[in-house]
Amino acid sequence: xxxxxxxxxxxxxxxxxxxxxxxxxxxxxxxxxxxxxxxxxxxxxxxxxxxxxxxxxxxxxxxxxxxxxxxxxxxxxxxxxxxxxxxxxxxxxxxxxxxxxxxxxxxxxxxxxxxxxxxxxxxxxxxxxxxxx
Amino acid sequence: xxxxxxxxxxxxxxxxxxxxxxxxxxxxxxxxxxxxxxxxxxxxxxxxxxxxxxxxxxxxxxxxxxxxxxxxxxxxxxxxxxxxxxxxxxxxxxxxxxxxxxxxxxxxxxxxxxxxxxxxxxxxxxxxxxxxx
Amino acid sequence: xxxxxxxxxxxxxxxxxxxxxxxxxxxxxxxxxxxxxxxxxxxxxxxxxxxxxxxxxxxxxxxxxxxxxxxxxxxxxxxxxxxxxxxxxxxxxxxxxxxxxxxxxxxxxxxxxxxxxxxxxxxxxxxxxxxxx
Amino acid sequence: xxxxxxxxxxxxxxxxxxxxxxxxxxxxxxxxxxxxxxxxxxxxxxxxxxxxxxxxxxxxxxxxxxxxxxxxxxxxxxxxxxxxxxxxxxxxxxxxxxxxxxxxxxxxxxxxxxxxxxxxxxxxxxxxxxxxx
Numbered sequence: 001x002x003x004x005x006x007x008x009x010x011x012x013x014x015x016x017x018x019x020x021x022x023x024x025x026x027x028x029x030x031x032x033x034x035x036x037x038x039x040x041x042x043x044x045x046x047x048x049x050x051x052x053x054x055x056x057x058x059x060x061x062x063x064x065x066x067x068x069x070x071x072x073x074x075x076x077x078x079x080x081x082x083x084x085x086x087x088x089x090x091x092x093x094x095x096x097x098x099x100x101x102x103x104x105x106x107x108x109x110x111x112x113x114x115x116x117x118x119x120x121x122x123x124x125x126x127x128x129x130x131x132x133x
Numbered sequence: 134x135x136x137x138x139x140x141x142x143x144x145x146x147x148x149x150x151x152x153x154x155x156x157x158x159x160x161x162x163x164x165x166x167x168x169x170x171x172x173x174x175x176x177x178x179x180x181x182x183x184x185x186x187x188x189x190x191x192x193x194x195x196x197x198x199x200x201x202x203x204x205x206x207x208x209x210x211x212x213x214x215x216x217x218x219x220x221x222x223x224x225x226x227x228x229x230x231x232x233x234x235x236x237x238x239x240x241x242x243x244x245x246x247x248x249x250x251x252x253x254x255x256x257x258x259x260x261x262x263x264x265x266x
Numbered sequence: 267x268x269x270x271x272x273x274x275x276x277x278x279x280x281x282x283x284x285x286x287x288x289x290x291x292x293x294x295x296x297x298x299x300x301x302x303x304x305x306x307x308x309x310x311x312x313x314x315x316x317x318x319x320x321x322x323x324x325x326x327x328x329x330x331x332x333x334x335x336x337x338x339x340x341x342x343x344x345x346x347x348x349x350x351x352x353x354x355x356x357x358x359x360x361x362x363x364x365x366x367x368x369x370x371x372x373x374x375x376x377x378x379x380x381x382x383x384x385x386x387x388x389x390x391x392x393x394x395x396x397x398x399x
Numbered sequence: 400x401x402x403x404x405x406x407x408x409x410x411x412x413x414x415x416x417x418x419x420x421x422x423x424x425x426x427x428x429x430x431x432x433x434x435x436x437x438x439x440x441x442x443x444x445x446x447x448x449x450x451x452x453x454x455x456x457x458x459x460x461x462x463x464x465x466x467x468x469x470x471x472x473x474x475x476x477x478x479x480x481x482x483x484x485x486x487x488x489x490x491x492x493x494x495x496x497x498x499x500x501x502x503x504x505x506x507x508x509x510x511x512x513x514x515x516x517x518x519x520x521x522x523x524x525x526x527x528x529x530x531x532x
Binding site: 048049050053054057073076077078086087091094095096097118119120 | 434435460462463464465474477478480481482483484485486487488489490492
Binding site for chain 3: 219226
């Protein structure tokens with residue numbers, strides 16, 4: 001797989017949805033391509049409205065930086081080198097778990113972002129999506 | 134059907150996708166609920182990047198005004214009473230075809246928005262989605 | 267009356283609400299003060315969601331320019347001197363009916379903005395609010 | 400009560416206003432519906448201008464996440480799992496007291512947001528609004 005297609009995105013989102021059902025929390029799930037542009041987003045019934053933007057921004061952040069969002073967290077704490085990064089890039093950079101890059105070899109070909117539960121639950125759901133690729 | 138669910142949205146988007154394939158132009162398709170909040174959005178492979186926002190804003194406009202976007206067009210022409218409406222509401226109001234309300238009786242329960250082709254093609258794809266409901 | 271108070275705003279909004287009920291269309295009604303800052307806003311049950319921003323922006327435009335929004339309309343038509351004004355000021359300038367200045371003598375002390383119906387209906391409701399002052 | 404109506408919102412805001420008078424600090428009070436869209440907002444005479452957006456964003460945050468804003472505070476401290484959440488979702492997520500969900504059983508049907516005093520005073524006023532429902 002070398003580029004993100006809608007078919008790939010559907011598989012990723014479907015796997016996320018299964019995991020979210022398993023956890024029992026409705027989620028919003030987003031997949032973006034290597035240009036960090038949205039390919040597919042779905043909001044499960046009852047998922048929090050704030051997740052609409054958060055899931056998309058998590059996927060954006062991962063694709064646009066090449067880092068998983070949880071990898072960014074330690075760098076932005078008070079006193080650390082990237083303190084103040086949260087919310088930069090027109091409010092879109094997310095620095096807590098739930099956004100994972102999707103790679104083909106070393107190349108970032110897209111990302112998946114999940115929001116709706118506690119950040120560690122979002123992360124678990126996003127990992128199910130990554131595994132499906 | 135009284136509220137928009139993810140299952141309804143999936144049916145609507147699937148019908149739009151079939152019609153877009155038939156026309157031969159990749160589209161972005163969005164479905165929002167009665168609060169004008171996004172439920173499902175997909176970008177077909179090769180669909181224009183600008184469609185990501187346009188499809189969502191078309192769906193937003195229809196749900197947030199209760200009018201199909203093509204119905205708004207005549208009212209906003211130069212010299213007409215609502216000239217200047219285009220792009221209001223923080224840049225989200227779209228005044229050309231491709232956004233259709235989804236109703237249950239008199240009540241707007243959501244909307245579908247399509248972008249990617251000429252406005253009349255977008256409209257045709259959106260109509261296929263509405264019919265699927 | 268020399269400054270806009272919450273009591274004044276409540277009277278204005280109440281008068282608008284009566285007129286909107288009379289017309290039979292639910293409206294969003296906003297009142298701002300001389301600083302063009304929101305004092306009171308209400309959305310009648312069933313009023314369109316897009317009216318939330320539009321009513322506020324109409325009131326903002328009137329207070330922030332000193333003109334009723336319908337007075338601005340002729341100046342912004344294609345070929346006219348202020349063509350392109352619509353949507354300027356971070357998307358807030360509205361150039362169609364429904365925003366009226368509220369004056370004490372020559373001084374603008376606030377404005378009322380109404381959205382939810384056709385622009386001429388919005389205007390009629392706003393006028394009922396102005397008269398109540 | 401299953402959905403937020405303007406009448407409900409008026410009762411909530413009136414109760415908040417009484418409490419704010421009791422405390423002796425003018426406040427801005429906002430009520431949103433289950434779609435996190437504004438129903439009613441009022442600014443008491445002399446309330447700080449920044450409260451206009453803050454009250455609305457507190458109500459938005461509670462309705463859009465399903466959590467009271469003070470419940471979010473511990474999760475977003477430096478080193479915690481959701482550090483960086485403050486100001487996400489296009490600048491709207493508030494993580495300090497003053498935004499309370501309004502529920503019917505388990506379902507969030509709206510929220511009230513208050514700003515104008517110290518955060519604990521805002522919270523006290525918001526609680527008076529919640530009790531009025």
